[in-house]
């Protein structure tokens with residue numbers, strides 16, 4: 101085991117991972133955010149190549165190339181707050197420790213399964229580039245397998261059925277992309293097989309539940325017209341079956357096992373509990389110097405997936421009024437929530453929290469931080485989702501009272517422009533613009549590698 105010495109500000113910040121929010125912690129020193137994951141639906145069918153939207157962290161955060169800063173491609177296994185150490189392990193099994201003064205945890209979330217048996221083994225999550233590559237391969241495999249001579253009609257039917265569980269923005273975007281792929285590209289290859297291809301969305305509540313009612317209706321109309329079947333229901337063990345060749349599971353997010361294993365307090369939904377200044381919380385255990393420290397126990401809240409509650413975090417606020425910040429440890433992004441006011445798992449939340457923490461920590465580093473920092477204030481900028489073809493829905497402003505909401509071609513242009521301008525580097529924007537142009541001119545292909 102190797103132990104690394106105490107490091108300076110940037111290194112202290114970079115300890116926990118390499119995702120969206122931590123890139124932005126150091127943004128005040130230089131960076132550009134990456135919205136690559138939002139294009140996952142497009143990469144599933146090859147509208148955009150995964151490589152075009154996958155940006156190396158050192159390009160997102162050029163400060164990591166400076167010799168005084170470090171980036172370790174390794175998994176964080178544990179945090180030891182008593183010794184201010186992060187325990188890490190490289191992919192080839194080398195264990196090492198990183199010492200910190202300030203630690204920011206932004207390890208994100210993972211797809212939630214609600215404990216339903218078989219979801220992990222038999223469905224596909226869509227959380228990163230490797231998932232979309234896998235989905236694309238599986239889709240092509242099913243398309244090819246359905247055409248083998250001797251295949252029974254029932255089996256052919258199953259192979260040509262794509263089921264998407266979850267009608268949120270990701271599920272809807274994938275359904276729209278798939279319907280478009282079938283109509284514009286697969287139809288040219290084999291019209292009969294393309295006609296038999298089916299896409300179904302299963303949603304327990306409303307399609308695009310967080311959007312305005314008129315946009316929800318517009319989306320449902322557009323998807324139905326494109327041939328997508330909308331089923332209202334819940335996937336459960338009641339004996340009913342819906343045969344499929346490919347199932348994409350997109351029902352929202354839950355905590356990762358790593359976050360559940362941490363020795364800090366968690367909300368009922370398993371996110372790290374933070375206060376309004378993003379400081380990680382614990383029931384108080386005062387040291388003689390007056391500081392509050394985590395005591396090495398796992399902390400209150402769920403510790404395993406089974407214990408993660410489905411009730412809303414804010415239903416449980418009375419239980420933790422006395423929780424206090426653990427010295428020098430912050431959390432941001434999907435992995436954490438303020439129990440009284442849990443924010444959605446969105447890139448814009450992680451981005452704003454990253455900028456806020458960068459300001460707070462920079463001020464502290466320059467000894468301007470004697471005063472308590474202002475609480476973090478989230479400003480919801482809006483939501484958008486493409487719904488297939490050249491249509492999208494868009495809402496600007498507060499989620500509960502949007503300033504503007506509209507759907508159609510102009511929203512689709514706004515959707516594409518927003519994502520293109522926010523991609524990590526100029527090179528990646530050029531890749532994506534190139535992919536879109538090639539798709540428009542020559543269609544998507546069904547090659548498999």
Ligand SMILES: Cc1cc2nc3c(=O)[nH]c(=O)nc-3n(C[C@H](O)[C@H](O)[C@H](O)COP(=O)(O)OP(=O)(O)OC[C@H]3O[C@@H](n4cnc5c(N)ncnc54)[C@H](O)[C@@H]3O)c2cc1C
Nearest residue numbers: 117119120121175176207208227433434445446447448450
């Ligand atoms: C398909 C899809 C579409 C989306 N579309 C939108 C959208 O349109 N708009 C929007 O606002 N948001 C969208 N989101 C949500 C958005 O991507 C997340 O909210 C955002 O990425 C959260 O940032 P984060 O830094 O908290 O976590 P992430 O971006 O998930 O980063 C976490 C990182 O931590 C790493 N990590 C995890 N555990 C460890 C460990 N133990 N050690 C080391 N590293 C670790 C992970 O590998 C990952 O790189 C979308 C998400 C998905 C999956």
